[in-house]
Amino acid sequence: RVIVRVIEAFLQHADTARIIIACSDPFDLTALLDRHFTALADRARLYIVNGGEHRAGSVRAALDAVPHDVPWVAVHDAARPLLSQNLLQRTWEAARHHGAAVPALPVHLTIKQAIGPLPAKVLRTVPRHELWAMQTPQIMRRDHLQASFEGCPIPLDSVTDDVQLLELAGHEVYLVPGEERNLKITTPIDLQLAEYWLSRDP
Numbered sequence: 001r002v003i004v005r006v007i008e009a010f011l012q013h014a015d016t017a018r019i020i021i022a023c024s025d026p027f028d029l030t031a032l033l034d035r036h037f038t039a040l041a042d043r044a045r046l047y048i049v050n051g052g053e054h055r056a057g058s059v060r061a062a063l064d065a066v067p068h069d070v071p072w073v074a075v076h077d078a079a080r081p082l083l084s085q086n087l088l089q090r091t092w093e094a095a096r097h098h099g100a101a102v103p104a105l106p107v108h109l110t111i112k113q114a115i116g117p118l119p120a121k122v123l124r125t126v127p128r129h130e131l132w133a134m135q136t137p138q139i140m141r142r143d144h145l146q147a148s149f150e151g152c153p154i155p156l157d158s159v160t161d162d163v164q165l166l167e168l169a170g171h172e173v174y175l176v177p178g179e180e181r182n183l184k185i186t187t188p189i190d191l192q193l194a195e196y197w198l199s200r201d202p
Contacts, residue, residue, distance in 0.1 A: 001032065001036075002078065002081040003032075003078045003081075004032070005081035005082070006076060006080065006081050007021075007036075007037070007046065009081075009084075009085070009088065010074075010076070011045065012085060013089070013092075015072075016045065017045070017067075018047060018065075018066065018067070019045055019047065020047045020048075020049060020062040020065045020066065021046070021047070021048050021049070021062070022048075022049050022050070022051040022052070022059070022061050022062040023048060023050075023051050024051050026049070026050060029048055030048055033046055033048075047065055049061045049062055049065050053157070055159070055160075055161075056149075056156040056157065056159040056162075056165070057156060059075055059162055060149050060156070062075075063142070063145060063149070070142060071142055072092075072096075072139060072140070072141060072142060073139070073140060073141075073142045073145060074088075074091075074137040074138070075136060075137060075138045075140075075162045076136040077136045077184055079184045079185045080135070080136055080182055080183065080185075081185070081194065082179075082181045082182055082183065082194060082198070083137070083182055084179060084182070087103055087178065087179050088137060090103075090176050090177075091103050091137055094174055094176045095139035095140060098172060098173075098174040099140065099141060099144065099171060099172060099174075100138070100139065100141070100144065100163055100166050100171060100172065100173045100174065101138075101139055101140075101173070101174045101175070101176055102134055102135065102136070102138045102139075102161075102163050102173060102174075102176070103134075103135040103136070103137070103175070103176050103178035103182065104132035104133060104134055104135060104175040104176070104178050105132065105133045105135065105178045105179075106128075106131070106132060107128045107131035107132065107133055109128070110125065110128060111125070111126040111128055111131060112124070112126070113126055132175055134161050135178040135182050135184075138161065138162045138163050140162070140163060140166060140171075140173075144166055144169070144171055145162065145165065145166065148166050149165060151169055152165055154168065181197040183197075
């Protein structure tokens with residue numbers, strides 16, 4: 001399963017103290033984890049919490065389960081199963097240096113701003129050399145994320161990624177080079193691409 005690969009990637013990283021999964025069906029997920037992670041040391045680091053009504057709500061639920069003596073958190077999409085150790089380490093090192101870091105890819109498409117639904121009048125062309133597509137993991141200080149949730153000036157269902165909370169609170173966020181294979185599986189084509197990348201693994 002997709003989520004098993006994600007968990008395995010974080011279990012391999014030496015600095016992972018706890019993996020907290022926010023989901024809508026903890027019972028089924030618990031059974032899955034019990035089948036795939038039989039080593040006591042690994043299973044002891046896996047925790048499941050009830051997810052929220054939206055992304056930010058689920059992240060906040062997971063954050064509430066992070067021990068206060070853990071200074072850093074990494075938020076990752078369960079639908080990105082091809083996370084490499086190189087990308088995880090690169091993002092982690094940048095976060096420790098800058099306070100928060102996210103992998104990103106340059107936007108190659110021309111982006112038009114318009115008020116939908118289509119057909120709609122083009123308002124402007126957005127300079128794409130300034131645009132970056134966000135990936136995960138998004139790594140940041142736990143206390144910064146906690147305080148950013150508490151002081152968020154917009155509805156949480158309007159928050160589209162986690163470091164946006166830090167930006168709204170005035171914290172700096174740095175981008176590091178992402179990876180094409182770190183794709184998010186949301187469509188059948190994405191799944192085919194993921195299978196392609198897996199076929200290239202040694």
